[in-house]
Amino acid sequence: AQSVTQPDIHITVSEGASLELRCNYSYGATPYLFWYVQSPGQGLQLLLKYFSGDTLVQGIKGFEAEFKRSQSSFNLRKPSVHWSDAAEYFCAVGSGTSYDKVIFGPGTSLSVIP
């Protein structure tokens, strides 16, 4: 069974600073990996996804993530954070079949200092 860990429960960064959110997964085969963002009281928005191919994937809102199989990681990055990026970020892993469940990590709460 797949699982996800996000080591950082809460991160605070200054506006304009760079950001990296960590994600580690456990799965025996090639995983399908996702990053979602959730604002308070809102639903989920997909930032980016990795299925295969180029290990550096670009997403919306200036986010990118890099898949590193050797480290079982899929860290999310953004070069310059905006105040509107403050939200909860979830890394998620699927099993690699199109109709299988997605398991979420515990989430990282991002605060942005103006």
Add this chain to the structure above:
Amino acid sequence: GAVVSQHPSRVICKSGTSVKIECRSLDFQATTMFWYRQFPKQSLMLMATSNEGSKATYEQGVEKDKFLINHASLTLSTLTVTSAHPEDSSFYICSAPSSSYEQYFGPGTRLTVT
């Protein structure tokens, strides 16, 4: 992109009553849907897999007699919380996978049991 809707978006019910939440795929067919529960400041926890035309598959620790799932058509799954109690108050989110290996999430239903 594909759209998944949920109804109602918010519901308040009295302790001991039952409440039904609908999840619809609006522009695609979904033989499988997933139900998640999210407590405040926590991650999404998978409750069950809803299968069109057959019984739902529940995750360990989820009471199938309390959380009744019916997937009566290729576009509709319902979750009924029976004999609701205050501890059932939560944010319930459904999702449906597409053929492109992506999950489409509904906007969520906030249940408050008084």
